[in-house]
Every structure is written in structure tokens, then in C-alpha cells.
Amino acid sequence: MKFSVEQIAEILEGEVEGEGGVLIDHFAKIEEGRAGSISFLANIKYEPYIYSTESSAVIVSREFIPKNAVKTNLIRVKDPYLSVSKLMAAYQQMKKVKKTGLSPKAEIDETAGIGMDVYIEPMVYVGEQAVIGDRVSILAGAYIGHRVKIGPNTVIHPGVKIMEDCVIGSNCVLHPGVVIGSEGFGFAPDENGVYQDIPQLGNVVLGDNVSIGANTTIDRATMGSTRIGTGVKLDNLVQIGHNVEVGENTVVASQTGISGSTKIGKNCMIAGQVGFAGHIKIADGTKIGAKSGVAKSIDEPGGVYSGHPLLPLKQYLRLMINLSKMK
Amino acid sequence: MKFSVEQIAEILEGEVEGEGGVLIDHFAKIEEGRAGSISFLANIKYEPYIYSTESSAVIVSREFIPKNAVKTNLIRVKDPYLSVSKLMAAYQQMKKVKKTGLSPKAEIDETAGIGMDVYIEPMVYVGEQAVIGDRVSILAGAYIGHRVKIGPNTVIHPGVKIMEDCVIGSNCVLHPGVVIGSEGFGFAPDENGVYQDIPQLGNVVLGDNVSIGANTTIDRATMGSTRIGTGVKLDNLVQIGHNVEVGENTVVASQTGISGSTKIGKNCMIAGQVGFAGHIKIADGTKIGAKSGVAKSIDEPGGVYSGHPLLPLKQYLRLMINLSKMK
Amino acid sequence: MKFSVEQIAEILEGEVEGEGGVLIDHFAKIEEGRAGSISFLANIKYEPYIYSTESSAVIVSREFIPKNAVKTNLIRVKDPYLSVSKLMAAYQQMKKVKKTGLSPKAEIDETAGIGMDVYIEPMVYVGEQAVIGDRVSILAGAYIGHRVKIGPNTVIHPGVKIMEDCVIGSNCVLHPGVVIGSEGFGFAPDENGVYQDIPQLGNVVLGDNVSIGANTTIDRATMGSTRIGTGVKLDNLVQIGHNVEVGENTVVASQTGISGSTKIGKNCMIAGQVGFAGHIKIADGTKIGAKSGVAKSIDEPGGVYSGHPLLPLKQYLRLMINLSKMK
Numbered sequence: 011m012k013f014s015v016e017q018i019a020e021i022l023e024g025e026v027e028g029e030g031g032v033l034i035d036h037f038a039k040i041e042e043g044r045a046g047s048i049s050f051l052a053n054i055k056y057e058p059y060i061y062s063t064e065s066s067a068v069i070v071s072r073e074f075i076p077k078n079a080v081k082t083n084l085i086r087v088k089d090p091y092l093s094v095s096k097l098m099a100a101y102q103q104m105k106k107v108k109k110t111g112l113s114p115k116a117e118i119d120e121t122a123g124i125g126m127d128v129y130i131e132p133m134v135y136v137g138e139q140a141v142i143g144d145r146v147s148i149l150a151g152a153y154i155g156h157r158v159k160i161g162p163n164t165v166i167h168p169g170v171k172i173m174e175d176c177v178i179g180s181n182c183v184l185h186p187g188v189v190i191g192s193e194g195f196g197f198a199p200d201e202n203g204v205y206q207d208i209p210q211l212g213n214v215v216l217g218d219n220v221s222i223g224a225n226t227t228i229d230r231a232t233m234g235s236t237r238i239g240t241g242v243k244l245d246n247l248v249q250i251g252h253n254v255e256v257g258e259n260t261v262v263a264s265q266t267g268i269s270g271s272t273k274i275g276k277n278c279m280i281a282g283q284v285g286f287a288g289h290i291k292i293a294d295g296t297k298i299g300a301k302s303g304v305a306k307s308i309d310e311p312g313g314v315y316s317g318h319p320l321l322p323l324k325q326y327l328r329l330m331i332n333l334s335k336m337k
Numbered sequence: 338m339k340f341s342v343e344q345i346a347e348i349l350e351g352e353v354e355g356e357g358g359v360l361i362d363h364f365a366k367i368e369e370g371r372a373g374s375i376s377f378l379a380n381i382k383y384e385p386y387i388y389s390t391e392s393s394a395v396i397v398s399r400e401f402i403p404k405n406a407v408k409t410n411l412i413r414v415k416d417p418y419l420s421v422s423k424l425m426a427a428y429q430q431m432k433k434v435k436k437t438g439l440s441p442k443a444e445i446d447e448t449a450g451i452g453m454d455v456y457i458e459p460m461v462y463v464g465e466q467a468v469i470g471d472r473v474s475i476l477a478g479a480y481i482g483h484r485v486k487i488g489p490n491t492v493i494h495p496g497v498k499i500m501e502d503c504v505i506g507s508n509c510v511l512h513p514g515v516v517i518g519s520e521g522f523g524f525a526p527d528e529n530g531v532y533q534d535i536p537q538l539g540n541v542v543l544g545d546n547v548s549i550g551a552n553t554t555i556d557r558a559t560m561g562s563t564r565i566g567t568g569v570k571l572d573n574l575v576q577i578g579h580n581v582e583v584g585e586n587t588v589v590a591s592q593t594g595i596s597g598s599t600k601i602g603k604n605c606m607i608a609g610q611v612g613f614a615g616h617i618k619i620a621d622g623t624k625i626g627a628k629s630g631v632a633k634s635i636d637e638p639g640g641v642y643s644g645h646p647l648l649p650l651k652q653y654l655r656l657m658i659n660l661s662k663m664k
Numbered sequence: 665m666k667f668s669v670e671q672i673a674e675i676l677e678g679e680v681e682g683e684g685g686v687l688i689d690h691f692a693k694i695e696e697g698r699a700g701s702i703s704f705l706a707n708i709k710y711e712p713y714i715y716s717t718e719s720s721a722v723i724v725s726r727e728f729i730p731k732n733a734v735k736t737n738l739i740r741v742k743d744p745y746l747s748v749s750k751l752m753a754a755y756q757q758m759k760k761v762k763k764t765g766l767s768p769k770a771e772i773d774e775t776a777g778i779g780m781d782v783y784i785e786p787m788v789y790v791g792e793q794a795v796i797g798d799r800v801s802i803l804a805g806a807y808i809g810h811r812v813k814i815g816p817n818t819v820i821h822p823g824v825k826i827m828e829d830c831v832i833g834s835n836c837v838l839h840p841g842v843v844i845g846s847e848g849f850g851f852a853p854d855e856n857g858v859y860q861d862i863p864q865l866g867n868v869v870l871g872d873n874v875s876i877g878a879n880t881t882i883d884r885a886t887m888g889s890t891r892i893g894t895g896v897k898l899d900n901l902v903q904i905g906h907n908v909e910v911g912e913n914t915v916v917a918s919q920t921g922i923s924g925s926t927k928i929g930k931n932c933m934i935a936g937q938v939g940f941a942g943h944i945k946i947a948d949g950t951k952i953g954a955k956s957g958v959a960k961s962i963d964e965p966g967g968v969y970s971g972h973p974l975l976p977l978k979q980y981l982r983l984m985i986n987l988s989k990m991k
Binding site for chain 3: 444460462478480482496498500514516519520522523524525526527530531532533534535536538552554556560561574576578580592594596610612614616630645646648652655656659
């Protein structure tokens with residue numbers, strides 16, 4: 011499958027700078043491109059490569075002003091990262107053959123409800139009264155517990171475990187090894203300091219278009235639901251405690267942990283290895299830097315914070331400089 | 338199944354304040370309750386809800402003094418959190434139908450010893466000479482290695498991997514994705530800086546009533562045993578290195594890591610994202626705050642510490658305030 | 665199987681101090697040894713045990729000068745840790761019976777290429793056109809995606825997931841629950857703050873002699889390859905982002921995270937719970953202390969750093985002392 015630079019520019023509503031007739035047949039990183047490659051430049055760190063790249067075309071911002079001569083052909087767009095993402099998605103869509111059918115080597119309970127055009131691989135377990143939506147794919151070795159509901163078009167990767175009574179929205183992707191609905195860390199010490207289990211009777215509810223990274227764990231609520239809003243993206247090895255709520259379109263990077271009953275607002279950006287105390291509330295649009303420790307609620311929306319103790323970004327950066335200079 | 342407020346108070350050895358005859362049929366969070374709900378108030382942050390809750394009854398402490406009028410019925414007990422936990426456990430017990438039987442789609446080696454009333458789901462692997470105690474449940478996709486021993490009443494969740502020669506006590510719960518007995522991180526660089534594997538010939542031994550959180554990993558000992566004491570509770574995504582020992586009734590929150598050969602005492606409370614250096618000893622009853630870095634042994638029992646560098650709690654809190662004020 | 669102290673010394677090119685004729689039949693930790701045990705002393709913390717150990721022999725450094733009387737027999741070698749590792753490997757080799765054969769309960773696609781003397785357990789999935797090298801072992805419940813290539817002698821532990829198109833070298837060990845080739849955390853916000861998936865079209869390439877710890881996750885590249893060099897050792901619960909490169913013979917301890925497109929040099933030593941920002945470069949031979957935050961590139965090879973902010977080791981240690989003393 012080949013496309014001309016001109017055709018691609020048209021798809022992306024961009025403008026060609028150079029030869030529109032050159033043919034493209036694959037994607038490549040700007041530093042690894044060769045004839046036939048299309049690359050992109052979004053992060054300014056990679057600018058030096060645009061002057062030496064062998065790629066046949068590079069997608070750049072309309073604002074980009076080259077400092078040196080550029081040999082390659084440019085496609086200028088509003089947002090290069092978003093554009094290349096759309097282009098790759100279109101390419102992936104064309105290549106993908108949607109598989110359907112239920113493997114006879116899967117163990118699907120006869121009381122489970124299976125939608126249209128569902129694909130279930132071998133060694134999958136689907137429990138009693140589970141409901142699997144139309145066009146869902148469940149790959150080998152996944153575990154779908156009793157009474158779990160999965161919305162249409164969702165993809166469940168190998169080795170995912172969804173425990174009983176949890177609800178997964180439509181168009182979600184659960185990456186390999188994800189655990190949804192494990193029993194949270196609820197123990198009450200008795201008079202002898204011996205911990206008694208607190209039964210976890212609630213569930214986990216995921217909205218639509220949610221992506222959960224590999225080996226991430228989300229505990230079920232003690233009562234009620236742990237809730238992950240529509241459009242939320244969690245990275246790998248994230249921990250979500252019982253009764254946590256994460257608002258719509260919030261993104262959480264790898265190895266971050268959110269303790270029980272904490273509520274994160276909408277459109278937040280949480281970096282990696284952050285820790286949140288339990289029972290706090292974080293306002294919409296909050297941004298938190300990597301490795302931060304968040305001990306208290308944040309009431310004002312849209313703030314940017316970092317550190318442990320958590321400080322407004324400017325103050326944090328000043329503190330980092332001060333600590334670096336301490337004699 | 339319905340119970341009166343009076344009946345529940347009797348079970349909990351509590352006193353009713355309000356109407357004892359009101360009927361209860363489910364649990365709910367205090368802020369989500371409605372007619373028929375029973376809720377509890379343990380964390381004082383949630384006090385405002387007791388004045389507005391629609392729950393038919395709320396379990397509170399005997400010491401609780403309302404600041405405003407309370408519409409709901411109260412059940413006063415010594416420890417609300419422990420009481421609700423007992424109540425939920427009793428409820429869960431009544432509801433649960435204990436399943437037994439070995440799936441023909443499990444792969445159980447003929448030399449394995451299987452106890453009475455064991456439940457094994459499809460796609461489970463049980464290796465040579467493994468010994469499975471009475472009333473153990475092993476859910477789909479779990480892996481039980483050669484010569485593993487599992488004590489009575491233990492529950493092994495989907496996708497748990499227990500590697501060869503490890504020993505699991507009775508009444509344990511291993512949550513989904515747990516790895517027990519992986520080969521630890523033992524490598525010795527040779528003269529060329531190339532790492533040679535150090536074989537890990539030991540095992541992991543879990544006591545009774547141990548709970549291991551989802552996707553937590555516990556490495557086998559190089560020689561001897563990595564030991565997790567009776568009553569220990571590990572949260573999700575915890576890392577336990579080779580030859581570590583964790584004393585009885587110690588709790589460890591999510592994403593904490595304990596390096597090789599470190600010994601944690603009994604009745605310790607370790608918060609989340611803490612890191613322990615290797616080859617150190619932590620005294621009984623020690624409490625460590627979230628995100629701390631523990632580089633040295635702690636000899637005195639019962640201390641409370643936090644931070645990185647690790648400091649006694651008071652000093653740590655003062656340091657946090659000082660850092661927040663630094664210009 | 666018994667060996668004399670003399671025989672063992674010969675294998676290790678060491679010198680006996682004591683009785684060479686004493687027989688050895690197992691390994692034990694120096695503090696747990698008894699008659700017939702061989703132990704080693706590498707970490708000076710354990711020196712006190714050498715004066716009281718019941719082990720029949722202890723491997724020590726040629727430089728070791730006892731402070732008190734030693735009852736046990738010594739084998740003096742250049743590097744005790746490396747020597748015991750060689751000895752244990754030889755012992756393990758003698759004991760191990762190499763299994764071969766393909767379980768009829770595995771699901772192996774007919775287009776997959778399977779080498780000589782391969783061992784595949786039940787409930788393993790091998791996808792289309794996968795290529796499995798000679799003498800590879802794949803344990804129960806592992807998932808090998810379409811077109812995955814695995815080099816000779818590699819061991820794939822239970823529940824490992826290797827996603828499509830990834831390449832694994834020879835003599836690698838992938839511990840239980842590892843995920844290779846998950847789709848990285850790539851999302852571009854559109855004009856409404858809704859995140860659009862960026863397709864991840866690349867793969868993961870592992871060199872030879874690589875060891876990946878339990879439940880560690882390695883994301884595939886957006887374009888091109890995420891690369892883990894020959895001889896690299898990753899511990900448990902490590903996160904490797906998309907397009908990361910880790911150089912040869914680098915070791916990374918547990919719960920460390922490396923963000924997208926970062927390049928780590930050769931022969932680096934990275935401690936546990938470290939976080940690396942994305943798009944940075946770390947020079948060969950760099951050592952990073954536990955819990956550090958690495959925000960910028962490190963250009964000079966062989967440096968030792970720690971902390972957050974990251975500082976040269978000496979400066980970091982001074983800062984830790986200063987913070988501990990702050991009033």
C-alpha cells in the first residue's frame with residue numbers, strides 16, 4: 011500500500027512543502043527513516059534530525075521555522091503528534107482483519123450472554139451470567155468472572171483478570187496482565203493486633219474509551235463502586251485502591267498509586283511514581299509532577315504541583331535548585 | 338435476607354439509638370445510603386454525612402458525640418470499623434455457596450496429592466507431587482509448581498503463579514496475578530563485567546492467614562527460605578526480594594519494595610511506595626510513612642518514622658514544613 | 665551427591681585452609697549451616713557468623729583476615745560471590761533433567777515454526793508464524809503472539825505474555841507474569857481534551873542472555889523497536905516505556921521506571937524505585953542510587969549519582985546529612 015505525500019497531506023488537512031508526488035509506504039522514526047518513510051517532528055529535541063533525515067516526508071507544525079536547509083519533503087499541520095496518530099490509526103485500520111468466533115478450547119459458561127461478532131481465544135474463562143458485548147475480543151488466558159459486563163468493541167488482552175460483578179464500558183482496551191476487581195487492602199486489627207479481613211462487597215466500574223496499562227491493578231470497592239471515568243488512560247503498573255474515583259479524560263502515568271477512597275477530578279495529568287494518600291479530593295485539571303507525594307486535597311482546579319512535600323510548580327523548582335546548592 | 342436494627346446491634350454487642358425495628362437489607366457507603374441501607378462512620382472526615390444520610394442505620398463509636406441533629410438510627414459499638422467488618426463477613430458467609438470438584442480441563446499431575454472438598458477450575462496447572470490441602474480453591478489459569486504445598490482453606494485467585502517447592506499456609510488468600518517463588522535478582526559480574534546468574538535454590542514459605550495483593554511478587558531464597566509470617570497482609574504490586582523475612586501480623590501497603598535479605602519485625606505497619614535497602618533489620622512494631630527510604634536497621638521497637646532520609650516522625654514533619662517555606 | 669572440600673576448591677581454583685577431606689552435600693546460608701553444608705562470606709555484615717557457623721566449609725576472599733578463631737574449613741578464592749554462583753550453577757546443571765515435548769493441551773498454531781527439543785506445557789498459546797528456537801522451554805499459561813521469534817535455550821515462565829512481532833534472544837529467562845510488547849502510553853489530546861490513541865506499530869527486541877523479572881512490563885515502540893541489550897538484567901515490577909533502549913550488561917533493580925524514548929548506556933547499575941524522565945540519554949557505566957529521580961541526560965560515563973534532585977553521590981550524602989540536622 012503506497013500513498014503520495016500529496017494524498018497524505020490531504021488526509022491530514024496539511025500543506026506540502028516540497029514534492030507532493032513522492033511515494034510513502036511505511037512509518038519510521040525521524041532518525042531511522044529511509045526512502046519511502048514518513049516521520050514526524052513534535053518534540054523540539056529531535057529537530058537536528060530534520061536536517062539529515064533520509065525519510066521521504068516529515069510531518070511538522072505550521073509554526074516550525076527551519077534553522078538550516080531541509081532536504082526532505084514537509085507536510086505542515088496544526089498538531090504533528092495528533093496528525094501522525096490519526097494517520098497511523100487509519101493505516102492500522104486498513105491492515106487489521108477483524109477476527110470473530112468462539113474457540114472450543116475456551117471455557118464459556120452456558121449462562122453467559124455473548125454478543126454478535128465476538129472473538130474469544132483458547133484458554134479464556136467466562137463465568138456465569140457474564141455479558142459480553144458485540145465485537146468484543148478476548149485473547150488467550152483472560153479470566154472474565156461471574157456476572158461481569160463488557161461493553162461493545164472492547165479488547166481484553168492475554169492474561170487479564172476481571173473479577174466478579176465488575177463492569178467494563180465500550181471501546182476500552184485492557185492490556186496484558188491487568189487485574190480489575192481484586193479485593194482491596196481492608197483489614198481491621200482486633201484487640202490482639204491480629205488483622206481481620208473486611209469483606210469487599212462492591213465492584214469496579216469502567217466508563218467508555220478507557221485504556222488500562224499492563225499489570226495495572228484496580229481494587230473493587232468495599233461498598234459501592236471504584237469508578238474509572240470515560241476516556242481515562244492509566245499506564246502500566248498503576249495501583250488504584252478501593253472506592254477510588256478517577257474523573258473523565260484523566261491520564262495517570264506508570265507506577266503511580268492512588269490510595270483508598272481518593273477522588274481524582276476530570277482532565278488531570280498525573281505523572282509517574284506519584285503517591286496519593288487516601289480519602290482526599292483532587293480538583294479538575296490538576297497536573298502533578300513525577301514522584302510527588304500528595305497528602306492533602308487540592309481544591310482549586312487547574313493547578314500545577316510537584317514534589318514531596320507537594321508544592322506549586324514554581325516553588326518546587328526553586329526548592330530543587332536550593333537543595334542542589336546546599337553546602 | 339432482612340434483619341432489624343435491633344438484631345444487628347445484638348450481633349455486634351452494640352446499643353441502638355433510635356428505632357430498633359427498622360429493617361436492613363444491604364450495605365452502603367454513608368453518602369450513598371437509602372432506605373434499607375446500613376452504613377458506618379469510622380473516619381471523622383465523613384462526619385458531615387451522618388447528618389444528611391438516607392441510610393436506615395449507621396454504626397458509630399460509643400464515643401461519638403453528634404454536633405447536629407441525626408435523623409438515622411445509630412448502633413453504638415466499641416470499634417465501628419471492626420464491627421462492620423464482622424457484619425460483612427457474616428453476610429458474605431451466609432451468601433457464599435462453597436464450590437468443590439476438579440475440572441477435567443485442569444491439568445493435574447497424577448502424582449499430586451489433592452485433599453477433601455478441593456475446588457479446581459479449568460486451565461489450572463498442578464505440578465508433580467504438589468500437595469493441595471482440604472477445601473482449597475484454585476481458580477482458572479493458576480499455576481501450582483512441582484512439590485508446592487498449600488494448606489487447608491486457602492484461596493488461589495486466577496492467574497496466580499506459585500513456583501516449585503514453595504509452601505503456602507492455611508487460610509491464605511493469594512489475589513490475582515501474584516507470583517510466589519520467582520528467581521531473585523542474583524547476578525555476579527565476572528571479570529568482563531558480564532553478569533553470571535546465581536542459581537536460586539531456596540523457596541518461599543508463607544504462614545497461615547496471609548493475604549497477598551494482586552500482581553505482588555515474592556522471590557525465592559538463594560539458599561534457605563524467604564519467609565512471610567502468619568497474619569501478614571501485603572497489598573498490590575509489592576516486591577519482596579530473596580531471603581527477606583516479614584514478621585507476624587505486619588502489614589505492607591502497595592508498591593513498597595523490600596530488598597534481599599532484609600528482616601522486617603512483627604506487627605509493623607509499612608505504608609505505600611516505601612523502599613528498604615537489603616541486609617537490614619527492622620524492629621517489631623515499627624511504623625514507616627509513605628514513600629520513605631529505609632537505608633539502615635532500626636533497633637528500637639515501636640518507633641514511627643518517615644521520609645528519605647528516614648527521620649523520626651516529628652522531625653520529619655518539621656523538615657517538611659521547613660522545606661515548604663524555603664525561599 | 666557428595667564432594668570433598670578439596671574437590672570443590674579445585675573446581676573454584678581456590679585454596680583450602682583446614683581439612684580438605686570433609687564431605688559437602690548441600691548449600692546453606694552461613695548462619696543456618698550444619699555438618700555437610702557449604703556457605704560463603706561475601707558481605708562483611710555477615711562476618712560475625714564465620715566464627716560460629718556449623719557449616720563444614722565457607723568460601724571466602726583471599727583478602728579475608730579473620731579477627732577471631734575460625735572452626736570451619738575455608739576455601740579462599742578471588743571472588744566468593746562469583747565462585748559460589750558458579751558452584752551452584754554446576755550443581756543445578758547436574759540435578760536438572762531437561763524436559764522436551766509439546767503438550768497436546770497447548771494451542772500451537774500450525775504455521776508456527778518449532779525447533780528441536782522444545783518443551784511446551786499445557787495451556788500455552790503460540791500464535792501464527794511464531795518461531796520457537798531449539799531447546800526453548802515454555803511453561804504453562806504463557807502467551808506467545810503472532811510472528812514472535814524466540815532464540816535457542818530461552819526459558820519462558822508461566823503466565824508470561826509476549827505480544828505480536830516481538831523478538832527474544834537466546835539464553836534469556838522471562839520470569840512469571842512478564843509482559844513484553846504491550847502498547848505504550850501514547851495518547852494525543854484532541855481539541856476537546858479527549859485523548860486519541862496513538863497506534864503502537866513497533867516491537868520489542870531483547871538481546872541474548874537477558875533476564876526479565878516477575879511482572880515487569882516492556883512496551884513496544886511506537887515506530888521501530890524498544891531495545892534491551894545483550895546481558896541486561898531487569899528485576900521485578902520494572903516499567904520500560906516505548907522506544908526505550910537499555911545498553912548491554914546494564915542491571916536495573918525492582919520497581920524502577922524508564923519513560924518513553926530514554927536511552928540507558930551499557931554497564932550501568934540502576935537501583936530500585938528510580939524514575940527516568942522521557943527522551944534523555946544516560947552515559948555508559950553510570951550508577952544511580954535507589955529512589956532517585958533522573959530528569960536530565962548524563963553525558964559523562966562512569967558517574968555515581970543519587971537523589972531527587974539527582975546529585976553526584978558525595979553531594980547527595982552531604983545533603984542527606986544536612987536535611988537530617990535541619991531544625
